[in-house]
Amino acid sequence: MNLPLQSLRTKTKLLSSPLQQIQPIKWNIQLRELSKPGQYQQAITLYRQMLRSGATPNAFTFPFILKSSAALSLPVSGAQIHCHVIKSGCQSEPFVQTALITMYCKCWSPDTAYKLFDESPKSWELTVCYNALISGYVQDSQFSNGLLLFREMRSRGVAFNAVTVLGLVPGCTVPTHLELGMSLHCSSLKCGLNSDLAVANCFLTMYVRCAAFELARKLFDEIPMKELITWNAMISGCAQNGLGTEVLDLYRDMELSGMQPDAVTFVGVLSSCANLGAQKVGIEVEEKIKRYGLKFNRFLKNALINMYARCGNLTRAQAIFDEMPERNLVSWTAIISGYGMHGHGEIAVELFDEMIKAGIQPDRTVFVSVLSACSHAGLTKKGIDYFDSMETNYGLKPGSEHYSCIVDLLGRAGRLQEAHKLIESMPMEPDGPVWGALLGACKIHKNVELAELAFTKVVNLEPTNIGYYVLLSNIYTMAGDLEGVMRIRVMMRERGLKKDPGYSYVEYKGTTHLFVAGDRKHPQIKNIYTMLAELEELVKEDSGLLKEERNDQAIAGVHSERLAIAFALLNSDDLGKDILVIKNLRICGDCHVFIKSVSKILDCKFVVRDATRFHHFKCGECSCKDYW
DNA sequence: CTAGGGTTAG
Incomplete structure (x- = not known):
C-alpha cells in the first residue's frame, strides 16, 4: 500500500539531487574544513553551491558560514545568511544565535548584535556572547559600551575568562584608560589568567602603547617563554612611541635569544631606523628580508622606502618605489614626504599630482606631507591651493596639523599678518605647533611684537617645551633686546626648566x-x-x-x-x-x-x-x- | 559536524 508513495519519495530525491548530496552533514563537514584562515572565501563559495544543490542548511551549517562571513567582514552576505537562518527556523538554536551575534559584531554592527542578544536572553554560554559583544564594541571604537557590558556581565555573576580580557583590553591602549587597564590586569592575575600568553601579550601591548615603559618592561621580563608576538608587541610598541634605540636593543636581544623575526618585527625595526637615521642597520634588515623571502611584502617595501628617505638615501628610496608593482597611499606618502624633506618640493608636488591621476584617494596624512613639502621649498601658491582643495575636492576637513603647515608656509613667505589671521579663523582651538610655526616665522622675518604674542600662546599650551623659549630668546638677541633675553632666562629658571644640551x-x-x-x-x-x-x-x-x-x-x-x-x-x-x-x-x-x-x-x-x-x-x- | 582572542607602514 505504501509502495507507490515510497517510490515517489525515492524518485524525488534522485531528481532533486543527482549527486545525492541532499544531506547537509556532508556539506557541513566540508564547510568546517574551509572555515579557517585563508579559506573563508572558499567556504562562502561552497555554501552557495550547497544552496544551489538543493540541500537545506541546518543548525550545524550556520555557525561555520557565519564565521566565514564575519571573518571577511561581509555585512551583506551576513545579513543574507541571517534571512536563511530565519527561513530554516534555526534562530533559537544557541550556537546559531551566538554565531549571529559574533557576525554582526565583526561586521561593525555591534548594536544589531546587542539587539539580538537582548531580545532573546537565554541562559546558555553567556560568557561567549558577552565576549563577542565586548570585543565588537571595542573594535568599533565604542570602548565605553564594551566596558558597560563587562560591568553588566560581572554584576550578573557571569564568569569572565581570557577571551573577555582580550576583547576589552585593546580599548585601554590610550593613556586615559591605562588605570582601568591596570585594574583589569590585577583581576586577571587573581583569576590565574596570566598563564595565557595571549593575555600577557595583550597587556604588554597596552603598556607600551600607553608609553608606560617600566611596567611594560617588567611584564616583558617576567614572561619566561616569549613568543614571536611577545617580541613584536614590545618592538612595535616602542617603535610607535619613537623609542628607536630601545627597539634596536630589543631586536639584538631577540636575535641572540634565537627567535626568528618576521615581517612585523622588521616593520618596527625599519621605522626605528628611519627615526634614528640608522641606515646601516636598515641595510642589514633589507638583506635579511631578502634572505627570509619577504621581499614582496608591501608593508616592508613601504617601510624600506620610508627608512631610506629618512636616512638621506633618496636614490635607493626612489628605486624601491619604482620597482613596486602596486603602490598604495602609504607608498606614495612615503616617497612624497621623502622628497619634501630633502627640499625637492617640485618633485613632491609632481608626484602628488601623479598619484591623484593614478586614482588614489588622498587622506589627511598625505596632505601633511605635500603641504610641508611646499613650505620647505617655498611653493607658497601651490601649497595654499592644495590646502583649499582638501575640503572642496576631497571632502577632507583640515586638522590643526594642516593649519600649522600653512602658517609655516605663509610665515616663511613673509605673510605674517595673513598667517595670524588664519590662526584666528581656525574652526578648532589652535594647538602648540600652530603658534610655534608663527613664532618660527617671526624669527625669520624679525617681528618681535607678533613673536611675543605667539610665544604667550604657545607657552600657555606647552609650558615645558624649551625650544620655544630658546626661539624667543634668539629673536630678542637679534633685535638687540638684552633685557628680553634676561626675562626669558628668569622665566625658565622660575619654571625649573633647564636648557637641554643640544x-x-x-x-x-x-x-x-x-x-x-x-x-x-x-x-x-x-x-x-x-x-x-x-x-x-x-x-x-x-x-x-x-x-x-x-x-x-x-x-x-x-x-x-x-x-x-x-x-x-x-x-x-x-x-x-x-x-x-x-x-x-x-x-x-x-x-x-x-x-x-x-x-x-x-x-x-x-x-x-x-x-x-x-x-x-x-x-x-x-x-x-x-x-x- | 556547533560560538569568543594577542603583534604590521606614511
Missing part, C-alpha cells in the same frame, strides 16, 4: 657617535677639539662670517654639530665623495653659517637632518630656502 649624532662605519655639547667622553675627543679649533680659525679667516655669530650659546649651549663635523672630517678618507648625514634636532642660524663655510673651504658635502627635514650643504650653499 646633541648631534653621526653614523660612521656602522656605529653611531653621539656628541653632546661640552661632553668630553668620546675616545678621540682631544683630536676632535684640535680639529675644531682649526676649522673655526679657517672659517673666521674665510669670510668673517663667524664674527656675526650671535650670542646664542647663552641658552642653546655649545654647538654639538661642530663636534660631529670635526669628528667626521678627522676620520674621513675621501672628503669629496663622502656624504655624511648628521642628525641634529634643532638647527640654528650659526649652524648654517658654519657648515656652509666649511663645505666651501674644504669643498665637501654635508647632509644634516633636523626634526623635520634635510639640509644639503655644498660649495657654501644650503638647499633649504630659509633666510637665516
Whole structure:
C-alpha cells in the first residue's frame, strides 16, 4: 500500500539531487574544513553551491558560514545568511544565535548584535556572547559600551575568562584608560589568567602603547617563554612611541635569544631606523628580508622606502618605489614626504599630482606631507591651493596639523599678518605647533611684537617645551633686546626648566657617535677639539662670517654639530665623495653659517637632518630656502 | 559536524 508513495519519495530525491548530496552533514563537514584562515572565501563559495544543490542548511551549517562571513567582514552576505537562518527556523538554536551575534559584531554592527542578544536572553554560554559583544564594541571604537557590558556581565555573576580580557583590553591602549587597564590586569592575575600568553601579550601591548615603559618592561621580563608576538608587541610598541634605540636593543636581544623575526618585527625595526637615521642597520634588515623571502611584502617595501628617505638615501628610496608593482597611499606618502624633506618640493608636488591621476584617494596624512613639502621649498601658491582643495575636492576637513603647515608656509613667505589671521579663523582651538610655526616665522622675518604674542600662546599650551623659549630668546638677541633675553632666562629658571644640551649624532662605519655639547667622553675627543679649533680659525679667516655669530650659546649651549663635523672630517678618507648625514634636532642660524663655510673651504658635502627635514650643504650653499 | 582572542607602514 505504501509502495507507490515510497517510490515517489525515492524518485524525488534522485531528481532533486543527482549527486545525492541532499544531506547537509556532508556539506557541513566540508564547510568546517574551509572555515579557517585563508579559506573563508572558499567556504562562502561552497555554501552557495550547497544552496544551489538543493540541500537545506541546518543548525550545524550556520555557525561555520557565519564565521566565514564575519571573518571577511561581509555585512551583506551576513545579513543574507541571517534571512536563511530565519527561513530554516534555526534562530533559537544557541550556537546559531551566538554565531549571529559574533557576525554582526565583526561586521561593525555591534548594536544589531546587542539587539539580538537582548531580545532573546537565554541562559546558555553567556560568557561567549558577552565576549563577542565586548570585543565588537571595542573594535568599533565604542570602548565605553564594551566596558558597560563587562560591568553588566560581572554584576550578573557571569564568569569572565581570557577571551573577555582580550576583547576589552585593546580599548585601554590610550593613556586615559591605562588605570582601568591596570585594574583589569590585577583581576586577571587573581583569576590565574596570566598563564595565557595571549593575555600577557595583550597587556604588554597596552603598556607600551600607553608609553608606560617600566611596567611594560617588567611584564616583558617576567614572561619566561616569549613568543614571536611577545617580541613584536614590545618592538612595535616602542617603535610607535619613537623609542628607536630601545627597539634596536630589543631586536639584538631577540636575535641572540634565537627567535626568528618576521615581517612585523622588521616593520618596527625599519621605522626605528628611519627615526634614528640608522641606515646601516636598515641595510642589514633589507638583506635579511631578502634572505627570509619577504621581499614582496608591501608593508616592508613601504617601510624600506620610508627608512631610506629618512636616512638621506633618496636614490635607493626612489628605486624601491619604482620597482613596486602596486603602490598604495602609504607608498606614495612615503616617497612624497621623502622628497619634501630633502627640499625637492617640485618633485613632491609632481608626484602628488601623479598619484591623484593614478586614482588614489588622498587622506589627511598625505596632505601633511605635500603641504610641508611646499613650505620647505617655498611653493607658497601651490601649497595654499592644495590646502583649499582638501575640503572642496576631497571632502577632507583640515586638522590643526594642516593649519600649522600653512602658517609655516605663509610665515616663511613673509605673510605674517595673513598667517595670524588664519590662526584666528581656525574652526578648532589652535594647538602648540600652530603658534610655534608663527613664532618660527617671526624669527625669520624679525617681528618681535607678533613673536611675543605667539610665544604667550604657545607657552600657555606647552609650558615645558624649551625650544620655544630658546626661539624667543634668539629673536630678542637679534633685535638687540638684552633685557628680553634676561626675562626669558628668569622665566625658565622660575619654571625649573633647564636648557637641554643640544646633541648631534653621526653614523660612521656602522656605529653611531653621539656628541653632546661640552661632553668630553668620546675616545678621540682631544683630536676632535684640535680639529675644531682649526676649522673655526679657517672659517673666521674665510669670510668673517663667524664674527656675526650671535650670542646664542647663552641658552642653546655649545654647538654639538661642530663636534660631529670635526669628528667626521678627522676620520674621513675621501672628503669629496663622502656624504655624511648628521642628525641634529634643532638647527640654528650659526649652524648654517658654519657648515656652509666649511663645505666651501674644504669643498665637501654635508647632509644634516633636523626634526623635520634635510639640509644639503655644498660649495657654501644650503638647499633649504630659509633666510637665516 | 556547533560560538569568543594577542603583534604590521606614511
